[in-house]
Amino acid sequence: MYAExxxxxxxxxxxxxxxxxxxxxxxxxxAATTAYLYAMIELLILTYSxxxxxxxxxxxxxxxxxFYGIGAYVVAVLAFNLAALLPTFLYVIAGAVxxxxxxxxxxxxxxKLRGDYFAIATLGxxxxxxxxxxxxxxxxxxxxxxxxxxxxxxxxxxxxxxxLATLFAVILITHFIYRSRLGYGLRAIKDDEDVAEAMGVDxxxxxxxxxxxxxxxxxxxxxxxxxLYAYAFPDYFVIGRTIDMLVSMVLGGFGTIIGPLIxxxxxxxxxxxxxxxxxxxxxxxFGIILMGxxxxxxxxxxxxxxxxxxxxxxxxxxx
Amino acid sequence: xxxxxxxxxxxxxxxxxxxxxxxxxxxTLIFGIMRIFNIASGDLVILGCYIVFWLNTIYSLDPxxxxxxxxxxxxxxxxxxxxxxxxxxxxxxxxxxxxxxxGVSSVLQNxxxxxxxxxxxxxxxxxxxxxxxxxxxxxxxxxxxxVSVITTVLLLVVLKYTxxxxxxxATVSNWRAASLVGVDVDKIYxxxxxxxxxxxxxxxxxxxxxxPIEPYGGLPYTLYAFTIVILGTVGDxxxxxxxxxxxxxATSFTGSYWxxxxxxxxxxxxxxxxxxxxxxxxxxxxx
Amino acid sequence: xxxxxxxxxxxxVKRFGGLYALKKVSLEVERGTILGLIGPxxxxxxxxFNVITGTYAPDAGSIYFEGEDISGLxxxxxxxxxxxxxxxxxxxxxxxxxxxxxxxxxxxxxxENEKTGETRxxxxxxxxxxxxxxxxxxxxxxxxxxxxxxxxxxxxxxxRSKLLLxxxxxxxxxxxxxxxxxxxxxxxxxxxxxxxxxxxxxxxxIMTLSEKVxxxxxxxxxxxxxxxxxxxxxxxxxxxxxxxxxx
Numbered sequence: 001m002y003a004e005x006x007x008x009x010x011x012x013x014x015x016x017x018x019x020x021x022x023x024x025x026x027x028x029x030x031a032a033t034t035a036y037l038y039a040m041i042e043l044l045i046l047t048y049s050x051x052x053x054x055x056x057x058x059x060x061x062x063x064x065x066x067f068y069g070i071g072a073y074v075v076a077v078l079a080f081n082l083a084a085l086l087p088t089f090l091y092v093i094a095g096a097v098x099x100x101x102x103x104x105x106x107x108x109x110x111x112k113l114r115g116d117y118f119a120i121a122t123l124g125x126x127x128x129x130x131x132x133x134x135x136x137x138x139x140x141x142x143x144x145x146x147x148x149x150x151x152x153x154x155x156x157x158x159x160x161x162x163x164l165a166t167l168f169a170v171i172l173i174t175h176f177i178y179r180s181r182l183g184y185g186l187r188a189i190k191d192d193e194d195v196a197e198a199m200g201v202d203x204x205x206x207x208x209x210x211x212x213x214x215x216x217x218x219x220x221x222x223x224x225x226x227x228l229y230a231y232a233f234p235d236y237f238v239i240g241r242t243i244d245m246l247v248s249m250v251l252g253g254f255g256t257i258i259g260p261l262i263x264x265x266x267x268x269x270x271x272x273x274x275x276x277x278x279x280x281x282x283x284x285x286f287g288i289i290l291m292g293x294x295x296x297x298x299x300x301x302x303x304x305x306x307x308x309x310x311x312x313x314x315x316x317x318x319x
Numbered sequence: 320x321x322x323x324x325x326x327x328x329x330x331x332x333x334x335x336x337x338x339x340x341x342x343x344x345x346x347t348l349i350f351g352i353m354r355i356f357n358i359a360s361g362d363l364v365i366l367g368c369y370i371v372f373w374l375n376t377i378y379s380l381d382p383x384x385x386x387x388x389x390x391x392x393x394x395x396x397x398x399x400x401x402x403x404x405x406x407x408x409x410x411x412x413x414x415x416x417x418x419x420x421x422g423v424s425s426v427l428q429n430x431x432x433x434x435x436x437x438x439x440x441x442x443x444x445x446x447x448x449x450x451x452x453x454x455x456x457x458x459x460x461x462x463x464x465x466v467s468v469i470t471t472v473l474l475l476v477v478l479k480y481t482x483x484x485x486x487x488x489a490t491v492s493n494w495r496a497a498s499l500v501g502v503d504v505d506k507i508y509x510x511x512x513x514x515x516x517x518x519x520x521x522x523x524x525x526x527x528x529x530x531p532i533e534p535y536g537g538l539p540y541t542l543y544a545f546t547i548v549i550l551g552t553v554g555d556x557x558x559x560x561x562x563x564x565x566x567x568x569a570t571s572f573t574g575s576y577w578x579x580x581x582x583x584x585x586x587x588x589x590x591x592x593x594x595x596x597x598x599x600x601x602x603x604x605x606x
Numbered sequence: 607x608x609x610x611x612x613x614x615x616x617x618x619v620k621r622f623g624g625l626y627a628l629k630k631v632s633l634e635v636e637r638g639t640i641l642g643l644i645g646p647x648x649x650x651x652x653x654x655f656n657v658i659t660g661t662y663a664p665d666a667g668s669i670y671f672e673g674e675d676i677s678g679l680x681x682x683x684x685x686x687x688x689x690x691x692x693x694x695x696x697x698x699x700x701x702x703x704x705x706x707x708x709x710x711x712x713x714x715x716x717x718e719n720e721k722t723g724e725t726r727x728x729x730x731x732x733x734x735x736x737x738x739x740x741x742x743x744x745x746x747x748x749x750x751x752x753x754x755x756x757x758x759x760x761x762x763x764x765x766r767s768k769l770l771l772x773x774x775x776x777x778x779x780x781x782x783x784x785x786x787x788x789x790x791x792x793x794x795x796x797x798x799x800x801x802x803x804x805x806x807x808x809x810x811x812i813m814t815l816s817e818k819v820x821x822x823x824x825x826x827x828x829x830x831x832x833x834x835x836x837x838x839x840x841x842x843x844x845x846x847x848x849x850x851x852x853x
Contacts, residue, residue, distance in 0.1 A: 060417060109595055116356050117549075119417050121594065123358070124542050128587040135580045181713065188710045191699040198659055199761060200685040200715025239538065243425055246418070280433040287425035294418045295407055 011258040012175040018261060019171065023164045027157060034156050038228075040268045041163050042221050046241070047248040047260040048170040049217035053210045055255035056183060058190035059111075060119040062242055063126035067215035069236035070102055071095035071222030073133070076145040076232035083150045089162070092223035099219030103212035111207045114193070130237040144233025147226070154227050162224050170217045174257055177210070186210055190255065240283070244271070247290050253302030262301050323453045328575040329568065330456055336567015337464035338525050342540060343547035343559045344471060345518035351491035351554030352511035353409050355416040359424035360519050360544045361537030362431075367393065367523020368532040369431060372440050382444050386466060386524045393520025397513035409508055424537065432534040440532045463525035470521065474514075475556060487511055491554045539583050546590040552600030562601065565589075610673055612637045612801045613658070613769055618667035620650075620657055620825075627653040629825045630667065635769070640795060640802045642816030642833070644809075646845055649822040651805045652694060655771050659691050660684040671769065685715045690762030691771040696754040698746035704757055705742040708732050708764045715765035732763040735794055752783045756790070763794070770802045776811050784811055791815065813837060821845065 026037040050064045074095035079088070110121050133139045177183045185206045188196035197203050226232045244267065252263020267286075274282040297304060342364055346357050357363075370392060371385035380388075400423065408416045446458030478484035489497035490507045498504045526540070547566050551558030569589060570582040577585075593600070611634040620628040628650045635641045643651050656662045658669055660681035668677045676684055690711070699707050712725045712732070733739040736756040741749065746757060755775050762770050772791070776784045788811055795802060806812045812819065813833040821828040821836060823845045829836060836842055 062421070109591065113594060113598075116354075116417055117594070120356060120358065120542075120545050121590070123538070124545070124587045124590050127538060127542055128584050131580065131584045131587075135578065135584075184710065185714060187701060188699055188714075191701050192697050194661065194681075195693070195697045195699070196710070196714075197681040198661070198685055198691055199711040200682050200765065201710070202680075202682045202714075204680075243421075246421070250418070280429075283429035284426050284433065287422045287429060290425065291404065291419050291422035294415050294422065295404065298415060 011256070012171070015171045015175075015258055015261050016168065019164065019167050023160075026160050026164075031156060034160055036272075038156065038160055038163060040265065041160075041167055042225065043244055043248060043268050044261065044264045045163065045167050045170055045221045046218055046245050047252070047264045048167075048174055049214045049221075050245045051214075051249050051255065051260045052170075052174060052177065052217070053207075053214040055249055055259070056177065056186040056190065056210055057207055058255075059115070059207065060246075061122050061211070061214075062119055062239075062246075063122035063124075063129075064214065064218060064245060065239070065241045066126050066129045066237055067099040067103060067218035068222035068225075068241065069129070069133075069232075069234075070099045070215075071219030072226040072232040072236050073139065073145070073222075074098045074219075075223040075226040076147050077139070079147040079151045079226075080145055084152060088151050088154075088227060092162070092220060092227070095223035095226075096216045096219035099222070100212040100216040103215035104208055107208040107211045111204065111211065126237065126239070126242075130234055133237070134234055140233070142234055144231060146231050148230040151227075151230075153230065156228065159224055159228050162227075163221070166217065166220045166224070169220075171257075171261075173213065173217075174260075177213075178257055182206060182209060187255070243283075243286065243290070247286055247293070249300075250290065250293050250298070251300055253300030254298075256300075256302045259300055259302045266301070324575060326454050328571050330454060331460065331574075332568035332571030333564060334457075334460040334464040334567070335529065335571060336564040337467045337560070338460075338522065338529060339543055339547060339567055340560045340563025341467040341470060341522035341525065342519050343544040343551070343563060344474065344556050345515040345522065346544045347548045347551070347554055347556060347559050348487075348511055348518070349515035350548065352487065352494075352515075353405075353508055355405070355409065355420070356545070357515065357519070358417060358420045358541060359427060359537075361539065361541030362424045362427040363393065363396075363516060363519040363537075364523035364526055364540045365431065365532060365534065365537045366396075366427065367520040367525075368442075368527040368530075369435060369440075369523075370520070371524045371527040372442050372532055373435075375442055375444060382442060382524070382528060383462070385527075386521060389524035390517050390521040393517035394513050396520065397516025398509070400516065401509055401512045405512060424541075428535055428537060435534060437534060442527050442532075444528070446528075459528045463528050466525055467522070470518070471556065471560060474518075478556065483510070542583070542590070543586055546586050546593070549590065549598075550593050550600055552602040555600070555602055558600060558602045611635055612672055613803075614670040615654070615658070616668045616670065618654070618657055618669065619665045620653055620662060621665050626825050628657065628664075631822070631825070631827050632667075633820050633827065633830070635801050635803060636818075637801055638795070638799055639817045640791075640804060640815055642812040642819040643803055643805045643822065644807075644812055644819060644836075645822035645828070648824075650825040651822055652773060653825075654822070655691060655773055655803075655805065658684075658771065659689060682714070685711075685765055686717055688766065688768040689771065690715070690765040690767030690769070692755070692758035692762060692773055692775055694773045694777070696751065696758060698749070698754055698757055700747045702746055703743050704733070704738055704746055704749070704760075705729065707746050707757060708760050711761045712764040718766060728764050728766065732760040735763060735797070736760040736790065752779055752787075755779070755787070759790075759794075763798070768801065770800050772802060772804045772806075774805055774807065776806060776808045784808060787811075788815055 022037055026034045046068060050061065054061050075091045078091040078094060106125055110118060113121055134142050185201045188201055189203050189206065193203055222236065248263040248267040249260055251267055252261065253259030271282060274285060342360060346360050349355055349357050367389045370389045371382045374380040374385045374388060375382055404419060408419060446462050448458050449456040478488060486502045486507055489500065489502055490504055494504050543566060547559055547562040550565065551562030566586055569585055573582045573585045613635040615631060615633045617630045617632050618628050619630055631654060645651055657664050660679050663678045668675050671687060671689060676687065699710065708729045712728045733742060736759050738753065738756055738760055749757060776787055779787065794800060804812060804815060816833055819833050819836040820830045821842050828845055829839050829842055
């Protein structure tokens with residue numbers, strides 16, 4: 001009974017409500033809880049940003065984490081060189097903008113590729129960026145860039161607020177794109193790219209557009225985390241984060257509005273619990289879970305719920 | 320002096336390239352038959368490395384004897400993977416295979432990390448070097464490349480002259496037509512996948528003599544293999560050999576004349592250029 | 607009223623590696639007529655469609671649509687200019703309903719629709735003309751083969767195409783379904799003033815439907831003429847020796 005009421009409510013409302021609740025809890029709690037929620041919200045943002053491209057268009061992007069790292073490094077470089085000349089949040093925005101510009105630059109050639117080829121090429125791009133950074137002195141090589149003292153330190157609550165704002169933004173954008181022409185075209189591309197093109201969809205433009213919008217939000221998250229640790233280093237580009245994002249997205253449900261939320265929360269809580277129980281095995285377990293999901297429940301939790309709804313003859317669909 | 324450095328670089332490049340080629344042959348075989356990219360390739364290579372390492376460390380087994388062990392383990396592993404995982408997604412449209420193999424890659428990497436710790440290992444066995452004038456031909460690179468060449472030639476012979484080999488080529492070319500002519504496509508899928516994985520793990524055993532080993536080191540190997548497969552045209556083993564040599568030379572020259580660290584970046588650059596300029600590979604048909 | 611043909615294919619050459627799929631193929635489609643395109647399997651019919659719609663760029667030659675050179679343009683631009691197509695193997699958008707499928711072309715494929723805000727009407731008309739309006743909210747995947755074929759036509763109609771390329775729309779349909787489809791195509795042509803190129807193996811359909819027939823064989827134009835002329839042409843019969851489904 002409650003469930004039906006819940007479903008009738010817009011997915012958007014649920015997500016926003018959730019964000020508000022988490023936000024409030026984060027503000028009033030002690031630092032440890034806030035830190036926990038910070039990490040969870042960061043995962044949420046990353047998953048939503050990946051969902052904007054991979055979820056909507058069906059193109060698997062194994063290298064999404066580079067935009068997170070680029071956002072981080074831009075903030076670090078700006079802080080290092082300009083210190084407190086400009087308000088720090090501008091650095092964060094600059095990082096995100098730069099990340100989306102890089103996405104456009106990469107997208108132009110790489111999005112000419114289809115399916116598998118594109119996915120592996122993104123792996124290559126990820127590695128290439130990491131290797132280049134490790135070998136560039138000005139970018140701190142493998143030590144990274146420390147910016148302690150260059151800019152005022154922020155306590156976790158203000159950064160938490162920044163992150164929350166980003167979360168709100170990405171949820172809203174997801175909702176709008178889902179209902180917009182862009183989202184519609186992306187869904188057609190996901191179903192059958194050739195036919196979509198033959199029906200008038202400018203596939204190149206839409207793919208690049210969603211790729212760079214996703215990059216923007218990942219970049220924001222990266223910028224904020226640099227402020228948190230006052231440090232940017234190559235580990236931001238590690239594939240482990242990609243697994244986090246991918247599993248969360250697949251678990252929740254590709255290309256939906258509420259999917260990334262459900263998936264990320266479940267994944268985050270489970271991962272944290274497993275981390276304590278099996279400090280080393282948890283990654284192995286999640287690899288197996290990913291395989292299991294793809295083989296048996298590729299449509300994720302949202303897909304499962306929708307299937308159940310259809311079986312019961314309900315017309316409502318969870319988005 | 321200049322000439323020597325150049326010649327030395329070429330020698331190293333050729334040898335390393337031949338070893339790289341073997342892993343790519345596994346990948347190209349699997350892709351040619353089943354249209355699945357083995358994204359876990361690099362991690363299987365690392366597994367091969369560890370097999371040789373542990374056999375040597377614990378049982379003092381000469382690495383050469385470790386090669387066939389690695390091959391067998393690879394084949395068994397491939398069979399298991401096929402039966403439990405791949406069978407369900409072969410021939411299905413979509414990118415599920417990629418994600419599943421990504422999961423396999425993650426499981427492999429982290430299992431090795433847990434089992435064998437994140438230390439960097441090397442196999443402390445040295446084979447004698449040959450000197451040709453001022454150029455040193457390192458035994459540790461010569462031996463693996465010889466094994467690689469022999470294995471590749473064997474594979475090519477099988478592909479060309481046996482019924483089994485011809486069935487594989489037919490399936491690569493057009494699986495529907497092949498099944499109409501009486502080829503048991505499911506068996507070919509199974510055989511092709513198993514052999515491909517076996518070859519990949521074997522190439523890891525070879526690599527153990529050349530490069531250091533660590534659990535997360537698989538990704539560069541996957542990308543090298545991918546570059547070689549694309550450059551040499553998907554589904555073409557001879558193309559892999561040629562492309563392998565080219566990539567080997569490219570990384571060797573980068574190492575000699577620039578810095579070793581940038582070799583991966585150079586090969587990724589080659590990958591991107593291949594996609595942009597000649598996506599069908601060196602030997603492919605233009606679309 | 608212009609008298610030039612709506613489509614002019616001029617010496618198109620298309621190679622795949624060493625193989626020639628199309629060797630200097632030329633043809634013309636008069637406005638408002640139905641052209642039948644026949645030929646044995648592998649003669650290049652679908653390749654020609656793909657070249658016209660922009661999926662492949664020709665290696666040589668040009669394509670003129672309403673007097674404008676469209677060779678080498680991207681598929682979505684060609685769709686917007688007014689060329690629609692169906693596929694040999696049906697390809698509906700599987701995650702969408704019938705209505706949503708048609709909506710895609712209506713929204714993206716036609717600049718006119720956007721300007722006049724008539725998208726909804728265009729969709730409804732397309733569904734009506736293909737007898738699918740009762741199935742508007744059904745998932746596209748669950749339709750029968752015949753219905754899916756009609757959906758493909760509806761999608762092309764929503765583009766407000768002036769030229770429609772039908773690729774083996776009647777393959778696998780029963781005798782009655784073929785008759786119904788024939789009647790539907792004729793009616794659509796009459797109502798909308800469409801020009802159509804039909805590729806078919808069902809000879810009965812082509813011969814009754816087309817005003818002109820072009821025969822392709824091994825990438826070359828073998829013959830051209832009225833259905834009667836083609837049916838009596840010995841070269842055509844020879845090209846088809848060994849081919850089934852000559853009803």
